[in-house]
Amino acid sequence: MIKIEKKPKILVIGDLMIDSYLIGKSERLSIEAPIQIVDVEEEKVLLGGAGNVIRNLASLGSKISVMSVVGNDETAKSIKQMLDELQTKSFLVEQKGRKTSKKTRVMSSNTQVFRFDQESKNNISFDNVKKLYSKLQEKINAYDIILLADYGKGVLTKDFTQQIITYANKNDVKVIVDPSGLDYSKYNGAYLIIPNKDEAEKITGINIENNDDLLQALKIIKEKFNTQLSLITLSEEGVAVLNKNKLYVMPTVPLEVFDIIGSSDTVLASIGFSLALNNNILDSVEFANLATGVVLRKSGSATVSLEEIQSDQVYLDRKQIEKNISCKLN
Numbered sequence: 001m002i003k004i005e006k007k008p009k010i011l012v013i014g015d016l017m018i019d020s021y022l023i024g025k026s027e028r029l030s031i032e033a034p035i036q037i038v039d040v041e042e043e044k045v046l047l048g049g050a051g052n053v054i055r056n057l058a059s060l061g062s063k064i065s066v067m068s069v070v071g072n073d074e075t076a077k078s079i080k081q082m083l084d085e086l087q088t089k090s091f092l093v094e095q096k097g098r099k100t101s102k103k104t105r106v107m108s109s110n111t112q113v114f115r116f117d118q119e120s121k122n123n124i125s126f127d128n129v130k131k132l133y134s135k136l137q138e139k140i141n142a143y144d145i146i147l148l149a150d151y152g153k154g155v156l157t158k159d160f161t162q163q164i165i166t167y168a169n170k171n172d173v174k175v176i177v178d179p180s181g182l183d184y185s186k187y188n189g190a191y192l193i194i195p196n197k198d199e200a201e202k203i204t205g206i207n208i209e210n211n212d213d214l215l216q217a218l219k220i221i222k223e224k225f226n227t228q229l230s231l232i233t234l235s236e237e238g239v240a241v242l243n244k245n246k247l248y249v250m251p252t253v254p255l256e257v258f259d260i261i262g263s264s265d266t267v268l269a270s271i272g273f274s275l276a277l278n279n280n281i282l283d284s285v286e287f288a289n290l291a292t293g294v295v296l297r298k299s300g301s302a303t304v305s306l307e308e309i310q311s312d313q314v315y316l317d318r319k320q321i322e323k324n325i326s327c328k329l330n
Contacts, residue, residue: 002274002277002279002283002284002286002287003277003278003279004061004277004306005277006277007061007062007063008062008063008144008145008273008276008277009062009063009065009142009143009144009276010057010062010063010064010065010143010144010145010146010147010272010273010276011064011065011066011067011136011139011142011143011145011146011147012050012053012054012057012064012065012066012067012146012147012149013050013066013067013068013132013136013146013147013148013149013155013156013164014049014050014053014068014147014148014149014150014151014155014156014178015049015050015068015101015149015150015151015152015153015154015155015156016047016048016049016050016051016066016068016070016079016092016100016101017047017048017049017050017051017075017079017100017101017102017103017119017151017153018045018046018047018048018051018075018078018079018100018101018102018103019045019046019047019048019052019103019105020043020044020045020046020102020103020104020105021042021043021044021045021046021104021105021107022038022040022042022043022104022105022106022107023040023041023042023043023044023107024038024039024040024041024042024107024108025038025039025041025108025109026038026039026108026109026113027039036108036113038106038107038108038113040106045078046082047079047082047083047086048101048103049101049149049151049153049265050066050068050149050151051079051082051083052265053147053149053178053265053268053269054066054083054086054088054269055086056265056266056269056270056291056304057269057272057273058086058087058088059304060269060270060273060291060304060306061306062273062276064086064087064088064089065088065089065090065091065139065142065143066083066088066089066090066091066092067091067092067132067135067136068091068092068093068132068155069092069093069094069095069098069124069128069132069154069155070092070093070094070095070098070100071094071095071097071098071099071100071120072094072095072096072098073099073100075099075100075101075102075118076092076094076100079092079100080092091132091135093124093128093131093132095124095125095128097120098120098122098124099118099119099120100119100120101117101118101119101120101151101153102117102118102119103115103116103117103119104116104117104118119153120153120154121152121153121154122154123154123157124154124155124157124160129157129159129160129163132160133160133163133164133167136163136164136167137167140167140168140171140173141171143173144173144276144277145173145174145175145176145272145275145276146164146168146173146174146175146176147175147176147177147178147268147269147272148161148164148175148176148177148178148187148190149178149265149268150177150178150179150180150181151180152180152181156180156186157186158183158185158186161186161187162186162188162189165187165188165189165190166189169189174191174192174228174275174276175190175191175192176190176191176192176194176268176271176272176275177190177192177193177194178194178264178265178267178268179193179194179195179199182199182202182203184203184221184224184225185225187225187227188225188226189225189226189227190225190227191227191228191229191275192227192228192229192230192231192271192275193221193225193227193230194231194233194264194267194268194271195221195232195233196232196233196234196235196264197232197233197234197235200217200221200232201217203221204216204217204220204221204224206220208232211247211249214232214240214247214249215242215247217232218230218231218232218240218241218242218247219242219245222242229241229242229243229281230242231281231285233264233267234249237251237252238250238251238252238289239252239267239285239288239289241281241282241285243281243282248282248285250282250285250286250289251289252289252290252292252293266288266291266292266304267288267291267292269291270284270287270288270291270292270304271284271285271287271288273287274287274288287309290309291304291309292304
């Protein structure tokens, strides 16, 4: 396990949203159209997007701040209330005419059958970029690390993202990015960008089929976008890391995968949490793999606690001991 000697102070900047779940059962078809009728038995409303990163950080025990832009609507009010409940220090700017993101998923017998989105995707205004950047300049020394949760909804514009990274670098504050889209030049100079395998293939032009391909892709990302570290997430297969010019493929917890929704948020939160405590990248990725292993066994946008991670670590240690004993006996 990583060293946890304090509660890290972490700033999250990105697209906040609501994840709404309508949960029920489907036992009949509609006479109006060839579709299922879901009898809704429960509705869950959770923080999503950058908010899910915050939920994971809160569950891990971080001190959290957030900066973002929302609309003047009921969704924004719900977000503010939930952030307050998580004791998050919020600097949210309201933009007139903007629709705060809300994603509604219809679930039948633990299966997602439909989703509809209500949101604005246009870039935030120049004036609101100025407000956020001014707040960042004022508070930069209050943070151990900055996490950029980009979902392509317009908060992290290219200019704003570059302003964040440049100013953070001047103040020796690491910036970790969960990217969106294919223009990674907006993340140039970040301490670490965390693409998944599909994203890595698109931005490097490499069809990743083996470890040699992984190594080449990792080197391209590091050199092309001027990052300090380089890694690629491989979903339930784990994480590939470039460390001191060597490739490390670190598997996640080898347990059943139930739902991948929100797993990238957990990766960003857990790696950011660990690096904020000055742990090295390999220990941080091992910690993130344990955290992701827990979340993959849960339904929807789930979170993970230190207790759950420690429980999985004990389980894996016990299995390794049993494997070693078996090898000796044979």
